[in-house]
Amino acid sequence: MKKIQILGTGCPKCKKLAENAEAAAKELGIEYELVKVTDINEIMKFGVMMTPALAVDDEVKSAGKVLSADDIKELL
Numbered sequence: 001m002k003k004i005q006i007l008g009t010g011c012p013k014c015k016k017l018a019e020n021a022e023a024a025a026k027e028l029g030i031e032y033e034l035v036k037v038t039d040i041n042e043i044m045k046f047g048v049m050m051t052p053a054l055a056v057d058d059e060v061k062s063a064g065k066v067l068s069a070d071d072i073k074e075l076l
Helices: 013-029 040-045 070-074
Strands: 002-007 032-037 051-057 059-063
Touching: 002 013, 002 070, 013 032, 013 070, 051 070
Parallel strands: 002 032
Antiparallel strands: 002 051, 051 059
């Protein structure tokens, strides 16, 4: 099972990234857990300075932009 983490404070961009990540995982038919990391201290532990950010299995894949579902599929 993949652990997909959305790092952000819950802004509209963070929500859109979460939607796109969920869509990508469903399209690929993979088992996943979507985790929203909203605590700024937790986000900083990832070394992320710009949100929203996407991490897969605790590894940051993108920061500071909203990836499309197609872009996320390539990362998964």
